[in-house]
Amino acid sequence: MHEMTIISGFGSASRGIIAATIVFAAAMTASPAVLAQQEEIVARVDGQDITASELAVAEEMYAQQLGSMPDDARRSVLVDALIDLRIVANEARDRGIAGDESFKRRMAFLEQQTLRSVFISEQISASVTEEAVRTAYEAQVARMPRVEETRIRHILLDTKEAAAAVIEALNAGEDFAVLARERSKDTVSKPKGGDLGFVAAGQSLPEIDAAAAKLQVDEYTAEPVRSSFGYHVLKAEERRQQPAPEFETVAPQIRQSLQAAEQQRIIGELRAEAEVEKLVPDVTPPAADDGHDH
Numbered sequence: 525m526h527e528m529t530i531i532s533g534f535g536s537a538s539r540g541i542i543a544a545t546i547v548f549a550a551a552m553t554a555s556p557a558v559l560a561q562q563e564e565i566v567a568r569v570d571g572q573d574i575t576a577s578e579l580a581v582a583e584e585m586y587a588q589q590l591g592s593m594p595d596d597a598r599r600s601v602l603v604d605a606l607i608d609l610r611i612v613a614n615e616a617r618d619r620g621i622a623g624d625e626s627f628k629r630r631m632a633f634l635e636q637q638t639l640r641s642v643f644i645s646e647q648i649s650a651s652v653t654e655e656a657v658r659t660a661y662e663a664q665v666a667r668m669p670r671v672e673e674t675r676i677r678h679i680l681l682d683t684k685e686a687a688a689a690v691i692e693a694l695n696a697g698e699d700f701a702v703l704a705r706e707r708s709k710d711t712v713s714k715p716k717g718g719d720l721g722f723v724a725a726g727q728s729l730p731e732i733d734a735a736a737a738k739l740q741v742d743e744y745t746a747e748p749v750r751s752s753f754g755y756h757v758l759k760a761e762e763r764r765q766q767p768a769p770e771f772e773t774v775a776p777q778i779r780q781s782l783q784a785a786e787q788q789r790i791i792g793e794l795r796a797e798a799e800v801e802k803l804v805p806d807v808t809p810p811a812a813d814d815g816h817d818h
Contacts, residue, residue, distance in 0.1 A: 566603050569610040574603070582606055647790055652782045660778050661771050671766040673722040674736050677759040679703060680710040687748030687755035694744055700759050709754060718759075724766060729753075736760055 567574040582602045583590075590598050621627055677700055681687040690703055701717025708714040725733050735749045739760035748755040 566599075567607050569607055570614065572610065572614075574606050574610060578606055579603060644787055644790060648783050648786050651786050652779060656782060657775055657779050658771065660782060661774065664778070665768040668768060671724050673724045673764055673766050674739075674760050675722050675762040675764075676720045676728075676732070676736055677701065677704060677718040677761060678710070678713065678720060678732070679708045679718050679757040680753060681707065681748070681755045681757070682709060684748050684750070684755050687757055690757045691744070691746065691748070694757070700744060719761075722762075722764065722766070732756060732758060 564576040565573045566576055566579050579599070579602055582605060583598070586602065586605070590601070593601070616622070679687075679690050679700070681690065686707070690707060693703055694700060701719075704718030705714060708718055710718070713720055720728070723732075723736070725737070727733075728736075729751045731749050731751045735745055735756075735758055739745065739758065741760055741763055744759040745757055749758060750756075
């Protein structure tokens with residue numbers, strides 16, 4: 525069952541914290557009676573309503589685990605998880621666990637955690653707007669260096685003689701793309717008529733970079749260009765300034781970066797204003813193991 529995967533993926537202590545978080549966060553919005561009157565009821569356990577508000581909290585908490593699950597399956601899995609949660613929570617309450625000191629400590633921690641989360645989220649939402657993301661994108665685009673790109677076609681041959689024969693055919697008026705499809709040894713670009721796309725300096729073999737830089741648009745190399753792969757005949761088809769990435773492509777990364785910076789700023793300012801006494805030594809954590817020997 526999917527819902528069992530969601531819950532059982534955590535240790536027992538973590539499950540308790542997560543269960544308490546869902547209950548606590550749902551309670552922060554309104555009383556169960558008010559929610560029952562205003563919201564859709566998605567399930568009942570022993571006569572107790574489970575509302576869409578609780579479902580929304582669970583969906584937010586488990587979003588990463590649910591991945592790209594279809595909406596109807598996601599809803600079903602989460603409701604099952606909330607049913608199980610309510611059943612176990614009711615049993616725990618009946619056994620007096622809500623009065624345990626360990627439970628109270630966890631709830632106090634969860635209260636601080638939830639207050640922090642809601643406060644930071646509200647502050648970030650107010651400052652990291654769509655306009656702010658667009659402004660940051662435009663600033664990044666303005667700082668991008670202007671890079672010239674050349675759209676290159678090439679025909680790769682095994683020998684200098686074969687490359688020279690291609691150049692003779694081009695001189696006689698044959699089409700470059702047709703010759704590439706017929707004779708090139710590059711199996712990747714061959715079906716595309718030798719098209720390598722737009723290439724900036726430094727993105728290709730040094731020999732190809734150097735030869736392409738000397739070509740005018742629509743000009744091909746008069747002599748074969750040798751590389752470690754063989755002999756190339758090159759053609760420069762078009763030149764342009766490298767375009768900036770589309771806003772929609774990079775907006776999520778920009779937004780995430782702005783949100784992280786804003787969170788750091790908020791916490792930094794609040795910490796600077798607070799009287800803080802850290803009573804344990806400052807210790808730098810070890811670097812994460814990246815799997816390489818340094």
